[in-house]
Amino acid sequence: EDQVTQSPEALRLQEGESSSLNCSYTVSGLRGLFWYRQDPGKGPEFLFTLYSAGEEKEKERLKATLTKKESFLHITAPKPEDSATYLCAVQAAQGAQKLVFGQGTRLTINP
């Protein structure tokens, strides 16, 4: 069964303090790995899609990387507005095209 585990569950950083969020996955053939940002009471907001090991994508202070077993979301010099829950999801190459989500990392950036 496809599975996604995110760590840590929660992370508090000071403004400007860089860090990384981890997403470990097991899937029977990866079609894509997705990162979303979710604010409280809102729908997930699409950030990145990664398709193959070694791929990297960047957007403002965020950079996502992918290996065969895990993905990292690096956040550089974060600001308070980066506070949110970050969700990782995988889509298998075969069968249903559903996204299997991890439980998320709740990120808080203190000013």
Next chain:
Amino acid sequence: DSGVTQTPKHLITATGQRVTLRCSPRSGDLSVYWYQQSLDQGLQFLIQYYNGEERAKGNILERFSAQQFPDLHSELNLSSLELGDSALYFCASSVGTGRTEAFFGQGTRLTVV
């Protein structure tokens, strides 16, 4: 704004009742997905439709059903509601069925009392 519209935003109803949640996908998107998010379960896939046809089923209860209409909007019907059905219900849409990202609506918060 993702372009996916869900109504209503909030719904409060009693146990045993039936409700219908509505989703309008982004313009041009043929796939619609429904997800349930509760505090202890995270985001759980319920069902997918593609161009009017059911494509995949996840952990959807028999009391729940969905459909996608010719204009591509979708409805999720929840019946014989129980307290445990209280959750956020999200609709997402994507262009097709391949390597495409899904865009989520703002959700419907269902409270069963």
